[in-house]
C-alpha cells in the first residue's frame with residue numbers, strides 16, 4: 001500500500017467526517033462545539049437538539065452519553081507536546097535512516113518527483129517552530145480555562161499532529177535516502193523564490209496568530225468599566241484583526257499550512273499535495289468551528305456583533 005496515498009486519504013476522510021458531523025444537526029449540536037462555544041452548558045446541546053425538532057429516543061440517549069465524554073479545552077497543550085516530540089523523533093530517524101523511517105519508506109513507490117533534502121530541512125524547521133510556539137503560548141500565555149471539548153475532537157487533533165509530523169517529509173524520501181549528512185547541511189544558501197515567499201507567509205501568519213492568541217488571553221483579564229471584577233470570562237473581541245474576521249487566528253492557521261504546502265513542493269511539481277490535503281482538513285475542521293463561533297457571538301452579544309464580519313476567511317467565508 002502506498003503510504004502517501006494512505007496519508008492523503010486519512011486527511012480527506014477526516015475532513016469528510018467533520019463535515020458529515022456538521023451536516024447532521026443531532027451530531028453537530030452534541031459533538032462539535034467546544035471551548036467558549038460550549039461553556040457551562042454540558043447539557044445545552046439537549047435543549048438545542050429539541051428546538052431543532054430532532055427526534056430523541058434510544059439513539060438520542062446513546063448520543064447524549066457519548067457527548068458527555070468531554071475533556072478540558074486546555075488539553076490542546078498535548079497537541080503541541082506531541083507535535084514537538086514527534087518532530088524531534090523524526091529528525092533522528094531521518095538522519096540515521098532508523099527503523100520507523102524505513103518502515104514508512106518501504107511503502108512509498110520510487111519517483112523522480114521529490115523534495116530536496118534542504119526543503120525537508122526547511123519544512124521540518126517550520127513545523128517544529130509552529131509546534132514550539134503553540135506549546136509556549138498554551139503554557140505561558142493562555143489563561144486558565146474551564147471550557148471543555150468532546151473527547152473525539154481531542155483524539156482527532158492528536159491524530160492530525162501524528163500524521164503531519166510525517167507529511168512534512170514523506171514526499172522527500174528519495175532525497176533523504178540519497179543524502180549523506182555533512183557540514184554542508186548547515187551552510188545557508190540563497191532560498192528559491194518559492195521558499196522565500198512561503199517562509200514570508202509562514203512568519204507573517206505566525207506573528208499575526210500569536211498576536212491574536214495574546215489578545216484573546218488578555219480579554220480574560222478585562223474588568224468591568226466600573227473597575228469591578230468581570231462576571232464572565234468572555235468578551236467581544238475589539239482588536240482590529242477581529243473586525244474583519246470573527247476567528248483571525250483560524251485564518252492564520254490556514255495560511256501557515258498553505259505556506260508549508262508551498263515550501264514542500266517537490267521539484268517539478270505544482271504543490272505538495274499531501275500537505276494540501278492536510279490544509280483541506282484544517283480548513284474543514286476550523287471552518288465548522290468558526291461557523292459555531294459566529295453563532296455563539298450572535299447569541300451572546302447580539303447580531304450587530306457579527307454584522308459585516310467574515311466567520312474565518314476575510315471576504316470568502
Ligand SMILES: NC(=O)c1ccc[n+]([C@@H]2O[C@H](COP(=O)([O-])OP(=O)(O)OC[C@H]3O[C@@H](n4cnc5c(N)ncnc54)[C@H](OP(=O)(O)O)[C@@H]3O)[C@@H](O)[C@H]2O)c1
Pocket residue numbers: 034035036073074076142143144145146147160209216217219220233234235236237249250253281282285286289
Ligand atoms: N490545525 C488544526 O486542525 C487546529 C484545530 C483546532 C485549533 N487549531 C488552532 O489552535 C488555536 C486555538 O484554537 P481554539 O479552537 O482553541 O481557539 P478558541 O476556541 O478561539 O480559544 C482560544 C483561547 O481563547 C479563549 N477565548 C476564545 N474566545 C474568547 C473570548 N471571546 N473572550 C475571551 N477568551 C476567549 C479561549 O478560552 P477558553 O479556554 O476558556 O475556551 C481559549 O483560551 C487556533 O490558532 C487554531 O487555529 C488548529
